[in-house]
Amino acid sequence: MNTSDSEEELCNERTSLLTGSPPLSSYHVETGLPSSVDTQTKRCRPVTNQSNNRETHHEGESVERDSTADGEDEELSLKYGAKHVIMLFVPVTLCMIVVIATIKSVSFYTEKGGQLIYTPFTEDTTSVGQRLLNSILNTLIMISVIVVMTIFLVVLYKYRCYKFIHGWLILSSLMLLFWFSFLYLGEVFKTYNVAMDYPTLALVIWNFGAVGMVCIHWKGPLHLQQAYLIMISALMALVFIKYLPEWSAWVILGAISVYDLIAVLCPKGPLRMLVETAQERNEPIFPALIYSSAMIWMVGMTEQSAVQQPSHQERNSDEEVGQSHHDNTEDNRNMVVPETEVHGAQSRTSSAEELEEERGIKLGLGDFIFYSVLVGKASATASGDWNTTLACFVAILIGLCLTLLLLAIFKKALPALPISITFGLVFYFSTDNLVRPFMDNLATHQFYI
């Protein structure tokens, strides 16, 4: 049981949907993003909290193409919009399915096993008021840690400390891919009573981890990289589900969405400053810790490709070890791979069509994590069981859809957490308390509505 800060990932950094940066052309924006990631990786992530910026990069719908056939562009963008929404629905659904399947079958993740250092106040108190107070205090501590970390990250980014961040990210992904998956596998074997010898286990974990490191930080098939990112998001979410006490988890989810909203949209918000700094420097922002659904051909990537190679952005560090996810790696990877094929700005316009189609959409890994935490907590603790889980799942998907719609309309970086988490929380509490007794009664009498 880890009571230390291990796992707090900084999901925050990644919880946003970023669209191409507004001031530059859409293509530029996309190129801009990866480079910033690079710079960010240099930042060091403090061991403890996550406060990485949540970047929501949403690149997919660069509807800002220029111009001419406006209606056609808009229409194209809407067509691409639907495709991109599905490109995000699938990984989010997969991550949630992994988390729900684990919660329902492996009892380890629903057993009480201590708390993280960031939530020191216990919830085993006698009175309801005391419990509420403790959970609010836990939330305040966690959120302030996240804010401090994010601001620290922005400061580091401004002062260009890239190598440190890179090292940090590698360390944290090592921890996540090897240690956490070892623990997870151990619990799964215990649940199903599988006898496994250590040499075989070592071989399996070694292969899994090594391929994961390569895929995430360097090159690998896109789908494999996406699968690894989904798996590490699910692992992080499971850690949160296990170690966050119940009421604290709900309050933290609410507070994080508010923080996400403020950090990405307010002029002085850390994430917004990060995006703007990256745009000023014409660098990509934190590829790490971002799930990208397609390879992106970035114009102007060629000069940055070398820079991007080693870095992987930000990861939200886990508390314990300061691991963080690497979304960056994914992005980097994506960017590295097509880089040889990018010819430069001129070719963009000609290959505009292809570019449009190749463009994927990016969602921060922090978003994956918090969505899965919400659904996982709903399935772990709700007495309405599957109905509540299903309701939260649909609510989160609809929130994501609305967020992407807003993204297509506003065309700038948007936080992906607020709408989905709000819908998810509303539906969790209302389904658990209102719908469950109704449906239970109906099912008992076999009435159908």
Place this chain on the structure above:
Amino acid sequence: MTIAVFFGCSFIAFGPAFALFIFTIARDPLRVIILIAGAFFWLLSLLLSSLVWFIAMKASNDKDQQLQRGLLIFGVMFSVLLQEVFRFAYYKLLRKASDGLAALSEDERSHISVQQMAYVAGLGFGIMSGAFSMINILADSLGPGIVGIHGESQYFFLTSAFMTMAVTLLHTFWGVVFFDGCENRRWWVIAVVVALHLLVSGLTFLNPIYEGSLPPAYVILVSMAVWAFFSCGGSLQNIQQFLTCWKNDAGSEVAS
């Protein structure tokens, strides 16, 4: 017995809906979004009707069984009406979105027709309705237990599965017919859909006398299927052409 019952009942209840999803909806992203939004609208209607029922239940006497049963029946009827209201609201929303899409496209046509949206929306409603009715029962069917130990019916799981399938498909057909009625301003169609929905739900009050609820529900299902088919442009000629084309293709394949 438990795993067999679980798989059997889940395939009975969700097989047709799943097949419809895989073959007609999964490939088109816009349809998937409309499906999930339809499920969301159904969920909203359920939420509101549960709220009303919950308030009524809490405000009344807990111990009076007859009253509670009456309140439940009221809850069911109210929920049916609210579902149809939300279906209408979803129709309005889809219409607006479709008009928007059509205005933006080059040739002033939307990429998805109202009938397709009606079908997908109906299926969304149906899938969510079926899932909410059946999932907990399926989860229970896996575990240890004895069906009907206190004298209730032995066929609880099976009849639930069949009823769920019927309700899912009924929602699909009602969606098609309802949207068609709204498009062509035939308000009697809407009234008939609402009445049939109330009827099917009302018949379930006869459970566990399954003869009173299941066969009529299936009769209504078949008639709704025919009505939906004809209302969205199908005809006997279409069926004939479909069958002969199929035969021709099969014949030419064999020949070549």
